Amino acid sequence: MTSAPDPDLSFMSAFPAPTQEAWRAAVDKVLKGGDFEKRLVAKTADGIRVEPLYLAASPPARPLRAQAGRWQVTARLDHPEPAEAQKLALADLEGGANALTIAFAGAHAARGYGLVAKDVAALDAALDGAMLDLIQLRLDPAPEGRINALLLAALVEMRGLSPEALSLDFGMDPIGVFAGTGGLAASWAEVGRRLAATIRALKARGFNGPFVTVDTRPWHEAGASEAQELGYGVASAIAYLRALEAAGFSLEEARDAISFTLVADTDEFLTIAKLRAARLIWARIQRACGLTPAPMVLHAETAWRSLTRRDPWVNLLRGTIATFSAGIGGADSITVQPFTAALGLSDAFARRIARNTQLVLLEEANLWRVADPAAGSGSFETLTQALCEQGWAQMQAVERQAKDGLPGILAALTAGTAQTALEHQRDAHARAIATRREPITGTSEFPNLREAAVAVLDVAPVTIGTPTGRTGTAPDPDALIARLAAGAERQEGLIAPQDGLRAKALPSQRLAEPFETLRDRADAAAVKPVVFLATLGPVADFTARAGFARNLFEAGGLAAPVGDGFAQDGGTDLAALTAAFTASGARLACLCGADAAYAAEGVPAAQALTAAGATVWLAGRPGELEEALNNAGVRSFIYAGCDVLDALRRAHDAT
Known part of the structure; x- marks a missing residue:
């Protein structure tokens, strides 16, 4: 609105230059005395104003991806049976995916399913035909994340691959697992020691990492706002930095060990701004540590809480909006939830649609060709800065709760303050859903009572027993990798639970569930x-x-x-x-x-x-x-x- 006219549009000089005052006068005329604030100004869950019009902004220098270009198209390997998981994974890779996320049984993101791999042979069977030196491989955080990481390292050794040449994210996230399950198997000091020992063993073998994932999905599914998701995520990253530094890692080594997984939701503007704000906040954290900022390793996954079981075809639109937003926001890799995911384990058709959502945006929309498409937009720059401020404030509030040797994020969970804050946010969201101020298409608005059933795989959920293990100290990670590569079962690496932390587990809820319950009642x-x-x-x-x-x-x-x-x-x-x-x-x-x-x-x-x-x-x-x-x-x-x-x-x- 205030930029100089393009020389190719010289004829525009014949028209008066528009001003915000003139626009506002025209709007007031249309409103005929109506309240501008109520009619045209919205507020986010964090109270951030969303204006109907913004002035163009001068884009400041901001941290971007480490490598410009296409993001990684990621598919999830989550079928319980290795042979079936392998068929689905190869179909994804042959169909255009270039990254896989392994969700072992027990992983939060596996939704009751997940690969059952008691030894490296099962993992090898699930990845048979997948050339690990040509794809990116990620592990979803899970309760036995340390064992999963060592199992993957054992597979690399068994196949005779060079660890330095692989792109692996080992996905260990004890804080995120604690938030989702309410239990930590040992004290934080002991968990930090085990985490550091595992990373040290992996680095000694030549793996580059990242090794630790800050996964914000448990917070988001418990109702977190954008600022809360950022604040809790960054507070978790700070806890990992401190734990690794205390174990002898340099801050630079600790920083390089960490990646992030954020949620891409159906609000396009806020998702783009959130991902951009995450990079800015992480860069500020690094500067505060005396480091020269390095790019955040950022994976995005479309929102579980936005999925519906009723009229699931609408999930295709939700997934497309979220994927578009993640791509524009600068994600390094993206996972799209299949449109049938809320109904069960998705079949090959739903998985194909999920990856094609990304491929169309990459190949036909060419979203990857601009490094930061939102730069200079008054709306995106304003929202990004507001989320930086709000997310930073949330992180500081969490950090102030540090107590008795616990980092702020764990203290907030054990004291219940994080759960209370999220409950308030859930209640506010629930009221908006119940009154349809936030409509859910196909569920709370425009329902289809004659919808046809969609197919999912006929697979029973995996039953996870209470983990047992030997008492005493954790086995040496390096020796355990060798034993696993030689055929030992994962059970050898388990340790009997010690006096750990306990907290109220964060709930995982989809927004449509209350309406779906009523539909189920009618069907019954x-x-x-x-x-x-x-x-x-x-x-x-x-x-x-x-x-x-x-x-x-x-x-x-x-x-x-x-x-x-x-x-x-x-x-x-x-x-x-x-x-x-x-x-x-x-x-x-x-x-x-x-x-x-x-x-x-x-x-x-x-x-x-x-x-x-x-x-x-x-x-x-x-x-x-x-x-x-x-x-x-x-x-x-x-x-x-x-x-x-x-x-x-x-x-x-x-x-």
Whole structure:
């Protein structure tokens, strides 16, 4: 808006230069006295203002990816059976993926599935045909992450590969696992010692890392806002820096051992700004440590909490938006959740669509050709800076809770302050979902009661028993790698739990779950629940409210068919309406019409339906008619902004 005109657009000088003041004057004219703040200014979960218009910004120098170009297209290897996992993984690699994430059984991201590998032979079978020197390989954080890392190192040794030539992220994240499970098998000092010993053994064999992953998915799935996700993630990274430094690593070595996994959600602007802010905050942390900042190793995964089980095809759109945002935001690698992931273990078709989402954005949209497409945009620069400030403040608040030798992030978990903060955020989000201020397409809005089932693999979830192991100190990691490569089982590396930390585990919740529960209730009913829409007046008058009511009721699995109405002489044939209700077999009737129809016929219509045995509701706000309508038998009102979940629960009870 303030930049110099392009010479090729010299004709633009014939027009007056636009100003923000002129734009605001035009907006105020359209608003006709409406509140600008309420109508056009939004706020994020962290209270950050989102303006309708921003001035162009001068892009500051900012940390970018270590290597410009394409991001890594990542697929997850998570089938419990090695042979089946291998088939799916090879299909992904042959179909365009160039990175794999191994989710072992027990990993949070495996969602109850995950590769079962008791020894290196099982892992070798799952990766048979995968040329590890040509792809990137990542491990998802899991409770036995140290053993998983050593098992992977043993596979490399068994295959005779050169560790220096491989791109491996060993994915150890004891803090993230503790947050998700509520248990740490030993004291933090002992966990830090084991972590350092494992990294030292891997580095001695030539592995470059990263070795530790700061995984923010548990925080995000527990309801974290963007700033909370950044703050808790950076606080975890600081804890790892300190633990490794205490074990004898230089700060530079500790820094280089750490990678990050962040969530790409369906809010395009905030996801892009969050990933950009993460790089800025990490660079500031490094400078505070006296280091010359190195690029953050950043993996992004599309949001689990945004997935739906109902109308899962809409997940394709959610995944596309999130992938686009992660690519624009500067992720080094991306995993796209298959659109059927919330229903079970995804089949080859859903996995193909997931990777093709990335390939289309890379090959056809060419998103990778610009290093930082958001640079200079007033909106993105403003949101990025705001998230930097908010995320930094969250990190400082966590760090201040350090106590009794525990870093701030662990102290916040054991004391429950982190859980409380996330609970408040979840409650706020739940209210927005319940009132449909944050609609979920295909679930809370525009549900499809006749959706066709989608296919998932017929695989039973993996049962993970309580891990047992030998007592005493942890076995030497270097010797354990050699034993695993020679055929020893992973059980040899397990250690009996000691006096560790305990905390309330963070919940993992999808936003659509409350509505899905109601849909499940409707499907389980012996007779399909139906709501009779008692339309008043001609079609043109009742269509808007009848459509609103149908949309609302069907979000809970309650069929609400709309007919041609019962218009008669400009009004309503109440006898025909009552007869239709009786014939429908419904118990709940909802009046739908224009305000004028409610004033003229609302009371007699409610009385007639009540006399016919109906529980009567009304679509719309009653205004001055509320008392009269209540006296006539209207028991509830549904309207834009009402608590839809509460209304649907009561509707189920009434039907």
